[in-house]
Amino acid sequence: MAFDTDLALRVREGLRTVSGALPDEKRMFGGLCFMIAGNMCCGVLGDRMMARVGPDAYSTLLAKPGAGEMDFTGKPMKGMLMIDADTVADDAALQDWLSHCFAFVRTLPPK
Template identity: 30%
Template structure:
C-alpha cells in the first residue's frame, strides 16, 4: 500500500477519543493513492505517502498554512482548495495529530450543515 499502516492506526486511535456519534460515523476509503477517513461521507483527514492530508474550513486556511510543517496540498501540481499536507514533524505528538483531526472534523461538519 502507498501509506504507512502504523500511521493509519494512530489516526484510528485518535478517532476513538472522539464522542460516540463521531466514532460510529467514521469510514475509511482508499483515495489519492492513500487512505482517507470520512465522517458521514465527508472527508476529514487522510494519509498520502508520508503526509497527513487535512480538510480545513476556508476561514482558517491562512492561519493553518502559516503553521510550521504545513503546506498546500498540491496533489495535481496545483494547490487544492481547503486541503493541506502536514509533514510527520508536524504531528509528532498525539496532541498535534488530534488537533488536525479536529480541524478535519470541523470541515466535514460544516459541509454537512450546508446541505
C-alpha cells in the same frame, strides 16, 4: 503510493476520540482517507497527513509549522493541507490537527 500504516492507525483512533465514532475509510489519491458522515475529513498519503480544514481556516493553518499546500495537479487545493510526519509525531499535535479537520467536516451536510 503506499501509506504509513502506523500513522493511519493513530489517525483512525484520534478521529474516534474527536468525533465519538469510528470513521469510514476509503482508498483515494494513493493513500487512505477517513470519512465522517460520507465527507472526506483527512487522510494519510505516504508518511504525511492530509488535512481537510476548509477554505476559511486554510490560510491561518497553512502558516503553522509543518503544514503545506496540497497540490497534486500543480494547483493548490484550497481547504486541503499536507502535514509533515514530524509535525504529527506527537499525539497532542495530531489531535490538534484532527480537531481542525473534524470542526470543518461537521459543518457539511451528510452524504
